[in-house]
Amino acid sequence: MTLRVTNTLTGEKEPFEPRDPDSVLLYYCGLTTSDPPHLGHARGWVHVDVMCRWLEHLGYDVRHVENFTDVNEKIVARVGEDGDSEADVARHYVQQVIEDMRSLNLQRAEVYPRVSEHVPEIISLVERLVESGHAYEANGSVYFDVRSFEDYGKLSNQTVEDIESQGAAAESEKHHPADFALWKAGGVRPEDVEEHQHPEAAPAAAACETAQTWDSPWGEGRPGWHIECSAMSMTHLDESIDVHVGGQDLVFPHHENEVAQSEAATGEQFATYWLHVRLLETKGEKMSSSLGNYFTVCDAVAEFGPDVLRTFLLSTAYSSSAVYSEATIAEARERWDRLQRGYERAVAACDDVDAYATVADETLREAVDAARADFEAAMNDDFNTREATTALLDVTAAVNTHVDAHEAFDYRGLRRAVETFEDLGGGILGLSFGEQTDGDVTIAGDLVELVLEVREQEREAGNYERADELRDELEALGVEVQDTDDGPTYRL
Known part of the structure; x- marks a missing residue:
């Protein structure tokens, strides 16, 4: 049976046919490193991980690239709380993302590029767009001219007129309200930071002084959000790729703008298949850092373990919305146990x-x-x-x-x-069947035997409450204890 995928670009489920019959180029939009990763992020990670594993199982050489956005106003808003500068805050959260990925048994991507290390490539791509007439400079900033790209809106199934009628923000220096920034003049403004700040963060003006800027042909400034992924994808994969994956909430404007700027620069189709992971909801709304209704990956792994979490995250296909609740976690726990x-x-x-x-x-x-x-x-x-x-x-x-x-x-x-x-x-779903080494099992068994011996001593001394506490603690760690006529037995 041939692999078929749901392509946002066409709105159809269609046969998967990469450009090279032996390899697949896959780019996944990674995180803006300004908050602890949560289960909504993990849903995307785990599904992309399984996609790559299955494609490899089918015989493809998969080149998987996933970025870190480490230049962003939301990161600046955390200065003073999780670091003394934008770079420090980003570094703090990049490290947490890496640790959380490892805790979920994700295969490593080929590379995890960061915006801050690809500014020369971003500037070069912006220059191509200016020279080809698809972008223009205004007061040190550079904007993409959406009217110069005939197919603008094809991914999100909109027209420029639709977008304008929805009230796209107008700026006096733009030629059209829907035009978007490729390069932003100067640094970060306090008003752009204040809406994202936490009480523990530094004052907005002080935080903005730590924001990173770079020299460019248009003056000192910072990259726009959308141009980053195009530049990093082209740098580490190719100007045309097979699969671009991201969250459903990125279809517009982020991915729409990626399509426009990439294809305007190269004259080639940017991505053949656009796959979008539907959102994870909790209590009727999407799980989101901005809404404060999230469960961090770190805390979830500590509470449920990686296998229950992977079972939960894979219990709904990527193309369907998922719900986090006590009931859905309980179902995942029961499925993994079986x-x-x-x-x-x-x-x-x-x-x-x-x-x-x-x-x-x-x-x-x-x-x-x-x-x-x-x-x-x-x-x-x-x-x-x-x-x-x-x-x-x-x-x-x-x-x-x-x-x-x-x-x-x-x-x-x-x-x-x-x-x-x-x-x-x-191998495909990433669950840990048979992955413990004999040494791990032996050590774990020795430790359980030691605790059970202490528990028996407590029971013999009449300390039944303490004995019950030891049993409960073992069960919380995944050790099932049964008392028999011949003494206690256990199962890991």
């Missing part, structure tokens, strides 16, 4: 003395093969991760049925089930 138990049971039965080379359970084998086919069909249907996860749950059901019904086990069928969990659940 998958983990299914994997552990398959491993235990496969390695059991009663697993035989001559035993064949065709029902088990057919169920596993059908689940693999369903997983492939789901992923090829616009990366439908929810249906892919459901296919893995079918493997759990097949394993449980086989082990419950037989005293002699089908080794080959169980081995195929284990491989399915590891190759598809681990």
Whole structure:
């Protein structure tokens, strides 16, 4: 089955055909590094991670680039709170993003370019647009002339007249209200910072003094927001790429403006496929740093663990809106627990003395093969991760049925089930099936045994409340304790 993707540019689900049949160039719009990353950001990260894993599984050499926007008024607004300058604040949050990405078991992109290290490339691209008549200078700033690009609005399905009628902000130095800045003269104005400031931040005027500026042919200034991604994508991938991914809220104006400035500069199609990750909602509104209704990635990983979080974030396909709530997290926890138990049971039965080379359970084998086919069909249907996860749950059901019904086990069928969990659940969905080393397991087991020994001593001394507390603490860490006539047993 051929991979099909939902292309925002055409509004259709269409066959995926990269320019080079052996490789895929993929750019993902990364974060403005001004706040702690939250689950809305993680939703995009995890889905892009799975997209790349599946494309690699299909045999493509995937070149994945994801940027950090480290030059922005929102970053300046955090000066005094998370750093003494715009550069310091950006560095602080870039580090947090990297740590959060690693905690979610994301594969590394080919490179994570930052705006501050690509100003020469940005200036060069702006110069191309000025020289070709698609941009103009005004009082040290440079603006893109939207009327010079005939297809402006094709991504968001609007016209210049539509945008103007919606009340696009007019500035006296612009030729048209919808024209957008490629280069901004001077530094950052206090009025641009005040609306984003926190009480703990430095005064706006003082914070603005730390904002970064660069020399350019039009005078000292800073890059516009939209030109950044075009320049970094062209620098590290090509002037034309296969896939551009980003959040749904970036379709207009950010991605629309990327299309216009890129294609006006090169005369080539900028991206063949535009894939947009729908928003994560909570209590009826989108999860957002600006709304203050977010759950940080760091806190969520600490509370739920990376596998429950990945299961939650993949429980809705990227092209559908998702909801964060106690109910959706509970469903994810239950799904991950079923998958983990299914994997552990398959491993235990496969390695059991009663697993035989001559035993064949065709029902088990057919169920596993059908689940693999369903997983492939789901992923090829616009990366439908929810249906892919459901296919893995079918493997759990097949394993449980086989082990419950037989005293002699089908080794080959169980081995195929284990491989399915590891190759598809681990390799594609990024879940941690079988990733602990023997050393990790041994150390963890030794520590649990030590705690259980202390717990038994507390019980013998009549300190039952403390013993119960130790059991609860172990269970909070993912250790299931059961008291038996022969003493306590546990399962990690």
